[in-house]
Amino acid sequence: MTSLLHRGRAQSEHATPPARPDRFDRRLIAPMILGSILNPINSSMLAVALVPIATAFGVASSQTAWLVTALYLATAVGQPVVGRLIDMFGPRTLFLVGTGLVGVAGVLGAVAPNLGVLILARVLLGFGTCAGYPASMYLIRSESKRTGNPSPNGVLSALTISNQVIAVIGPTLGGFLVSGAGWRSVFTVNIPLSAACLVLGSLWLPRGLGSADDGAATGAGGRRPGGIDLAGMVLFSGALVALMLFVMDPHASDAWLLGVAAVVGGGFAWRELRAVVPFVDLRVLGGNVPQLATYARQFLAATVQYSLLYGFTQWLEAGRGLSASGAGLLLMPMFASAIVVTAITGRRAAVRGKLVAGGIFQVLVCAGLLLVSGDTAIWFLVAIGLVFGLPQGLNGLANQNALYHQAEPARMASAAGLLRTFAYVGALASSAATAAFFGERATTGGLHDLAWFTLGCGVVFLALVLVDRSLTRIGRTTTSAAS
Structure with missing residues (x-):
């Protein structure tokens, strides 16, 4: 992997022609959006295929749940790891390797003989x-630096909207x-999605070095003082997998x-505090309380969102008596x-x-669910x-924008990966x-408990938002134009 990344860097003399110095390079938008929607589209499409898959392979529905779990586990572990590699080596090679792997997975799924x-x-x-x-987050940050536009909100919102649209149409498309x-x-x-990403990425993504090689983490002589923190990545992955396996089906046993x-998490912390170039710089992250608060808000917002999305939907069918199409x-x-x-x-x-309003609306919705019953009017x-x-619209966008301003620029991609992991x-x-x-x-009783x-x-x-005064500084001195 490392040699492949370095070969990608060696081709920098063939870079695409430069974009206008004062405008976001719009050629990047298509590969950015297409690459970022690959995960949500594969998360949402599968929902309608689980029953046919169980029937085709003659397995119980509980076994097909591993198809959902496998994607969540791999993505939660992989996002910050791949993000860190993007920070170090730039987005092009990692984007092409990753989206190429999506095509390989598509072929494997087409011929899979068993579950x-x-x-x-x-x-x-x-x-x-x-x-x-x-x-995508790395490219937005690098384009912001190139154009001098510190807050490309139009591009950030386009990224959010595209993922929301895919979440809507994914089950229907599936x-x-x-x-x-x-x-x-x-x-x-x-x-075909993989092929489109490979073509667009090859045409438009810039060849070059990651931010860690731009001087953000260099030592004497201009060389980075360390390579890939493989031990840190392995320890992080092990701790996260163990935690997620328990959370997925918690039992005392x-x-x-x-x-x-x-134990593994403790080993990870010990390693990262002593590494020259750590996978996750706990010294910097530990001192960045606003960024940690953003991760906490992302976790809480996702917990509420997914609990109500899937719980409310199940209740509409089983508790309110609607058909699947009616609930949809x-x-x-x-x-x-x-x-x-x-x-x-x-x-x-x-x-x-946005976060204050989003927090208030979350509380209102949860309180409103305490009022529903089996004969609640459809209009309600x-x-x-x-x-x-x-x-859903306010919190996701605001947390993403907050992270964009809070994260260390040299670690933007890995910080964005961690944001997805918390979700x-x-x-x-x-x-x-x-x-x-x-x-x-x-x-209905179960819905009320939920x-x-x-x-x-x-x-x-909402309390985390109200006590975080650092949020008031975001957007105060930046422009809202997104060229």
């Missing part, structure tokens, strides 16, 4: 889709693919996983309001007002969905909470 091979394909998809989002070409098509669709996570239609206003509020507020650089359920879309851990925590409160069936849980998370989220 085990299909799970392997999902692991490859997880690792392959890790490069898109960190590479349904059309499964109905028209069978369940394997949700894997084979990655082949599996508490040993928490012990493993604690009822949720459409939620996705629409999320996209609209992102589009309206996306060009504003300030984040604190639609209203809950509409309001629920607002914090995935929140998603897994929500899955465990939903399973605990619903049990065998999504009852609402109390998410209400507590929402209150903590």
Whole structure:
């Protein structure tokens, strides 16, 4: 891998023609967005294919859940690792390798003879889709530095909106693919997507060095004082995998996983505090309280979002008696309001007002769910969905923009990868909470218990926003133009 990265750097003399010095290079937008949506589209499409896959291989539905888990695990571990490599070596080679791996996973899924091979394909998809989002954040930061525009909010909001749109149409697209070409098509669709990323990335992504090689982390003589912190990456991955395996299905008999996570995590901290060029610079991150608060908000927002998204949907069918298609239609206003509020507020650089409003709307939605019952009027359920879309649009965009201003520039890609990791851990925590409160069936009582849980998370989220005075400085001196 290291030699491949260095070969990519050696071709810098063939770089694409320079863009206008005062404008964001719009040629980058297509590969940025296409690469960043590979993960959400593969997360959402599979939902409609799980039952056909179970039938095709003659396995229980509980076994096909590993197809979901495999992607989450691989992505949660891989995002910050790949992000750090992007920081060190630049985005081009990692983007091309990652999106190429997506195509390989698509081929493997097309010919998989059993569930085990299909799970392997999902692991490859997880690792392959890790490069898109960190590479995009790296490119936004480097373009900001080149153009002198410190706050490219239009591009940041376009990145958020594209991922939200994919989350909306993913299940519908998956349904059309499964109905028209069978369940394997949700894997084979990655082949043309991968090819498009490879072509666009090869044409437009800049060849060159990562920020760590631009002098941000160089020693005497202009050389970096250390290479890839492989030990740190392995220890980080081991601790995170042990923690996530427990969170996915928490039982007292599996508490040993928490012990493993604690021991390996302690070893990771010991290693990083002594490494010359650490994978995660705990000394810098530990002193960056605003960035740590952003990670905490991302975790809480994801926990609330996924708990209500999947829990509310299950209750609409089992508790309210709606059909699957009826529940899907009822949720459409939620996705629409999320996209609209992102589009309206996306060009504003300030984040604190968005987070305060998003936190309040989260609390209102959770409180509103305490009022529903098996005969609640449809208009009230639609209203809950509409309001629920607002914090989804506000919080995701604001946390992303906050991180953009808080993270160390030389570690922007790895910081962005960690942001996604905290979101995935929140998603897994929500899955465990939903399973605990619903049990065998999504009852109204279970929904109320889930609402109390998410209400507590929402209150903590809002408190973190209100006490974080550093948020008021973001956007105060930056422009909202996004050339």
